[in-house]
Amino acid sequence: MHAFARRRLRSREAVDEFTQDVFLTFIEALRRNAIEDPARVAGFVLGICRNVSLDRARVRERRAALWAEYGHVLIPESAEDSPAPDAMKLEDCLAALTQRARDVIRFSYVEALSHLEVAERLAISETNARVLRHRTLGALRQCMSKPMVWGAA
């Protein structure tokens, strides 16, 4: 759901608001017993995502009412604001990357720039920017999956 929202929206606040709207609509549907086949819940949620993205104005109008009715069910996001162990690990893994590789992750995943915009910032071709990001993501995933090196000291 976050990926769906991130393709369409840039700011974290907008992504969070979008996913909350989808959750609220989903909870409302559950309460109405609108989901007949539990096996099709993924398609149902995808459908809500598409409806919400198509008609944000209408959803915003209903938002206050949905919050009042079902808002207490949503899990608070405050935990996301505190440093988690994997943030420390990510800090360590980022330090081991080259400056250019760090830049590509910052531009793509912090500033939410497109392939084309990242390429322009780094003054390289779009294809090269894409390859660099894929390699860097692979390296980061590998680094994040291992225990931190400092335990070995």
Added chain:
Amino acid sequence: MHVEADGLGGRVSAHVSFEELDDYLHGGMPDADAEQLEERLFAAAAIGEDHDPQFLDNLQRRATWLAAEGQFGESYTGAEVAALLARETNIHRIDLTSSGDVELTMWKPDTKRVVVHLEVDLREYEQVEVAAYTPGVSEAIMTFRGVQCDPVDGSIYAVCMEPLARMALTAGKLHWKVTGQRSGQREQVAEYATLVTK
């Protein structure tokens, strides 16, 4: 991730590659392909096979948090560190003034960040790296790449969150080698050994 799911009505392959997902997120995928990928993405999430999307989601959240904290692998200048020290009180500063063994004192428990200042002059060097070694082992356990020096005096200011500094500096004796490239050759510029006393 490679599974079959029928959560969207009919059997749909839920396989979503890392590269596909990255293209999907950053405008490298046409809308028609994106719609198909969304079906697989949601099918994968429904059966708990969405490790790669979760990895990218966590990466985005943690990276945004680190960037907001100024801890996204940034190199600091002396002026920026001075501003940081003026702004925040719970920062511990370590100055490594000359090569050799350095005994460090453990910082206060409420420390939020640790600044390590290496008094070297790297202004003539490119591609500076700082590598950490455990005693008697020739291979570095960690290499900090793309380190930028202060353009004014050529020294290095490394700023990291306290938990990472504690983990890195208090685990035991560590040797640190600072290297850089000059005239196409990599040279060692400084070497330190650190040990934190409790």
